[in-house]
Amino acid sequence: MARTMWDSTVGKKTVMAVSGLIMLLYLVAHMIGNLKIYFGAGEFNHYAHWLRTVGEPFMHYEWTLWLIRIVLVVAVVAHATSAYQLSRRDIKARPSKYVHARPRSSYATRTMRWGGVILGLFIVWHLLDLTTGTVHSGGFQEGHPYQNVVDTFSTWYGDVVYIVAMLALGLHIRHGFWSAAQTLGVGSRARDRALKTVANVLALLLTAGFIAVPVGVMTGVVS
Amino acid sequence: MKLTLRVWRQKNAGAEGAMSTYEVDGISSDMSFLEMLDVLNERLILAGEDPVAFDHDCREGICGACSLVINGDAHGPERTTTCQLHMRSFQDGDTIDIEPWRASAFPVIKDLVVDRSAFDRIIQAGGYVTAPTGSAPEAHATPVPKADADFAFEHAECIGCGACVAACPNGAAMLFTSAKVNHLNVLPQGAPERETRVLDMVAQMDAEGFGGCTLTGECATACPKGIPLVSITGMNKEWLRAARKVGKR
Numbered sequence: 001m002a003r004t005m006w007d008s009t010v011g012k013k014t015v016m017a018v019s020g021l022i023m024l025l026y027l028v029a030h031m032i033g034n035l036k037i038y039f040g041a042g043e044f045n046h047y048a049h050w051l052r053t054v055g056e057p058f059m060h061y062e063w064t065l066w067l068i069r070i071v072l073v074v075a076v077v078a079h080a081t082s083a084y085q086l087s088r089r090d091i092k093a094r095p096s097k098y099v100h101a102r103p104r105s106s107y108a109t110r111t112m113r114w115g116g117v118i119l120g121l122f123i124v125w126h127l128l129d130l131t132t133g134t135v136h137s138g139g140f141q142e143g144h145p146y147q148n149v150v151d152t153f154s155t156w157y158g159d160v161v162y163i164v165a166m167l168a169l170g171l172h173i174r175h176g177f178w179s180a181a182q183t184l185g186v187g188s189r190a191r192d193r194a195l196k197t198v199a200n201v202l203a204l205l206l207t208a209g210f211i212a213v214p215v216g217v218m219t220g221v222v223s
Numbered sequence: 224m225k226l227t228l229r230v231w232r233q234k235n236a237g238a239e240g241a242m243s244t245y246e247v248d249g250i251s252s253d254m255s256f257l258e259m260l261d262v263l264n265e266r267l268i269l270a271g272e273d274p275v276a277f278d279h280d281c282r283e284g285i286c287g288a289c290s291l292v293i294n295g296d297a298h299g300p301e302r303t304t305t306c307q308l309h310m311r312s313f314q315d316g317d318t319i320d321i322e323p324w325r326a327s328a329f330p331v332i333k334d335l336v337v338d339r340s341a342f343d344r345i346i347q348a349g350g351y352v353t354a355p356t357g358s359a360p361e362a363h364a365t366p367v368p369k370a371d372a373d374f375a376f377e378h379a380e381c382i383g384c385g386a387c388v389a390a391c392p393n394g395a396a397m398l399f400t401s402a403k404v405n406h407l408n409v410l411p412q413g414a415p416e417r418e419t420r421v422l423d424m425v426a427q428m429d430a431e432g433f434g435g436c437t438l439t440g441e442c443a444t445a446c447p448k449g450i451p452l453v454s455i456t457g458m459n460k461e462w463l464r465a466a467r468k469v470g471k472r
Contacts, residue, residue, distance in 0.1 A: 004422070004466050005466065010436075010458075010459055010462045011462075089393075089435060090393035093328065094327070098292055099242055099320060104441055105392070109438070178438070182438055182456040183459055185456055187456040189453055
């Protein structure tokens with residue numbers, strides 16, 4: 001069965017859809033968690049610490065967090081690998097362009113590939129900036145995420161990179177969520193409008209929710 | 224009408240092709256697009272030149288032989304086949320670009336003619352029923368719910384012209400394959416091969432070098448028979464169901 005899935009374009013697209021939905025689920029939780037920054041350093045840092053103690057005493061310190069991280073890494077790798085392989089195949093299947101070219105499909109649809117690459121690069125920067133602190137501006141303090149976030153969004157490039165990536169994320173989800181539904185065979189004529197609406201609402205809420213953090217720092221509401 | 228045509232000319236499969244420009248005059252707006260090309264070809268023959276090769280057969284919009292990407296659109300600006308497209312859809316003095324279907328699974332044979340036998344091999348992989356049907360059976364012998372009959376007929380309308388592949392930015396044959404799978408999988412006559420049909424046809428589609436679906440919707444927009452995009456969703460559902468069932472065996 002695993003072989004059948006990975007060898008088929010339809011199966012590989014299913015891998016993309018499922019891994020995409022896992023990441024989407026995570027992003028919803030991540031976005032809600034981020035908004036706690038508006039309730040002050042105490043609550044935000046407490047929430048960050050709680051993430052490490054979830055499931056105790058059954059789970060050891062940080063076990064749950066690492067479990068989530070592993071699932072996410074697997075999802076990112078599966079998503080990117082299937083996207084890369086399918087894209088290679090798609091480009092090969094249409095080697096010569098039409099002389100009379102015209103823009104095909106919506107902006108969100110056309111930017112899925114490059115949008116995905118931008119998001120992949122963003123994730124690397126984001127982890128190096130706020131998880132490991134390797135490229136953090138101003139001294140990175142382990143266990144003080146509130147201050148670290150304020151540091152990042154106090155630089156112009158931190159704001160630009162983040163906001164551009166979140167706009168790319170919104171576009172990616174707009175086409176991706178609806179497409180995942182089609183790939184998994186749950187779309188239908190009757191459900192089409194509802195699925196498109198959910199995709200747009202999710203894209204809008206996630207983009208707005210994530211961008212609210214740098215906007216908070218830029219306007220001085222969060223400092 | 225006086226028109227400027229820019230037509231893809233290619234001597235044979237191995238030759239380099241290019242767009243050639245032709246002027247045609249005295250075109251009636253009541254002519255079909257293919258009749259307009261016939262006028263061009265008559266002149267080319269009289270002038271001792273090689274006529275433009277293009278596929279056509281019934282010229283009634285039901286056989287699926289005609290193709291042509293006209294001004295970047297498969298079958299041109301109207302939602303119909305090229306043979307049913309009329310010159311009234313164009314203006315006097317227009318420049319019209321005419322190109323063949325573009326996909327690596329549809330190699331150009333000559334000028335505007337492409338080899339679509341990849342579609343035949345997809346059909347051979349499962350686009351049939353193994354039950355002997357003989358002559359038309361008595362209509363009440365096998366009851367088919369009205370909704371299923373309508374669904375099957377909607378998909379049976381596919382004439383296999385390949386416009387979906389030509390329009391798809393990935394050169395994918397998902398809409399064609401899904402039309403065949405949905406048509407036969409919903410009917411009781413097609414039930415015995417329900418799983419193998421979708422698995423084999425999708426496998427053949429991949430083997431032919433067609434691309435994958437990115438849900439751009441271009442195929443359904445180009446389809447002269449109005450096969451809907453949601454057909455692909457239906458095929459994905461059938462494929463996942465079949466992969467699960469066969470995996471358990």
